Amino acid sequence: MHLTLRQLTLFEAVARHLSYTRAAEELHLSQPAVSMQVRQLEDAAGLPLLERMGKQLFLTDAGKEMYAHARRIARELETLDEAMASLKGVRRGHLRLSVATTAKSFATRILAAFSRRYEGITYSLDVTNRKMLLEQLAHNEADLAIMGQPPEGAGLVSQPFMENPLVVIAAPDHPLVGEAAPIPLERVAEEVFVVRERDSGTRMAMERFFAEHGLQLKTGIETTSNTTIKHAVEAGLGLGVVSLHTLRLELMAGTVEVLEVEGFPIIRHWHLVQRADKRLPPIAQAFASFLTSPEGLELGHSHLPREEDLGGAAPSD
Ligand code: PGA
Numbered sequence: 001m002h003l004t005l006r007q008l009t010l011f012e013a014v015a016r017h018l019s020y021t022r023a024a025e026e027l028h029l030s031q032p033a034v035s036m037q038v039r040q041l042e043d044a045a046g047l048p049l050l051e052r053m054g055k056q057l058f059l060t061d062a063g064k065e066m067y068a069h070a071r072r073i074a075r076e077l078e079t080l081d082e083a084m085a086s087l088k089g090v091r092r093g094h095l096r097l098s099v100a101t102t103a104k105s106f107a108t109r110i111l112a113a114f115s116r117r118y119e120g121i122t123y124s125l126d127v128t129n130r131k132m133l134l135e136q137l138a139h140n141e142a143d144l145a146i147m148g149q150p151p152e153g154a155g156l157v158s159q160p161f162m163e164n165p166l167v168v169i170a171a172p173d174h175p176l177v178g179e180a181a182p183i184p185l186e187r188v189a190e191e192v193f194v195v196r197e198r199d200s201g202t203r204m205a206m207e208r209f210f211a212e213h214g215l216q217l218k219t220g221i222e223t224t225s226n227t228t229i230k231h232a233v234e235a236g237l238g239l240g241v242v243s244l245h246t247l248r249l250e251l252m253a254g255t256v257e258v259l260e261v262e263g264f265p266i267i268r269h270w271h272l273v274q275r276a277d278k279r280l281p282p283i284a285q286a287f288a289s290f291l292t293s294p295e296g297l298e299l300g301h302s303h304l305p306r307e308e309d310l311g312g313a314a315p316s317d
Pocket of ligand 1: 100101102103128129130131147148149196199200201202203268
């Protein structure tokens with residue numbers, strides 16, 4: 001079969017998006033240029049790879065086979081690119097960082113400080129939940145991820161670098177505010193909780209915590225956003241469990257209160273995670289060193305609420 005790497009790369013993007021338009025956008029090419037290359041690949045294969053039914057594009061059986069090979073080849077090409085970049089040093093390149101929704105506030109700060117040191121580098125910062133982060137790492141779509149502890153056996157290496165305390169929040173006029181501390185967990189479990197989506201690390205940690213104490217969580221509104229949890233709690237729709245890293249402004253403004261609940265804060269840790277089989281490009285190595293340096297950690301901690309805003313609920317080290 002006579003085909004070119006370019007045809008395969010373009011086909012991989014079309015098959016991934018199932019759209020010529022989105023593939024063309026991603027590759028900064030015109031749509032006719034992309035479809036022409038894919039047609040040439042179909043000619044080389046001697047079989048149709050894509051078929052259109054109505055408005056929807058589908059992969060044929062041959063297309064699925066070609067896509068599996070094209071993905072592997074695309075990954076190899078990225079590894080080759082990274083190996084060459086690493087021989088050139090950190091003067092140019094692109095850092096693909098993906099972070100958990102809950103980590104975005106401090107991660108943005110750290111990335112901003114880091115990027116001032118390395119002009120000539122471009123950055124992408126993707127913000128998503130735990131499950132999607134694991135998928136991105138599995139598909140080599142991120143160099144590094146900042147997230148809770150990844151599962152064992154997923155081909156990943158991780159380094160804990162900072163605490164992530166999860167606390168219970170309530171509206172200032174909630175009956176539990178002002179209750180003698182520590183408030184028994186059984187009492188809190190009688191309340192409805194506004195929760196994150198099932199694929200969130202925060203949600204998994206709180207469910208595990210209540211289950212370990214033999215308690216069933218009463219869940220109310222479910223949302224993908226920590227901000228919505230805080231607004232819903234403030235509006236009186238229930239209690240919430242959120243990371244202390246998301247609470248600085250609300251505690252300063254007094255829109256929600258941290259409850260001193262038995263067993264809380266749940267102390268999780270932020271991890272810097274990468275694929276075990278990946279040779280990091282030099283810019284990603286530089287970012288990993290910066291994040292775990294005293295300066296990086298200081299920036300991470302500077303996003304936590306101050307002691308005086310917390311009242312008595314400061315987590316112990
Ligand atoms: P999130 O947090 O997925 O709830 O945003 C990440 C984590 O704690 O693992």
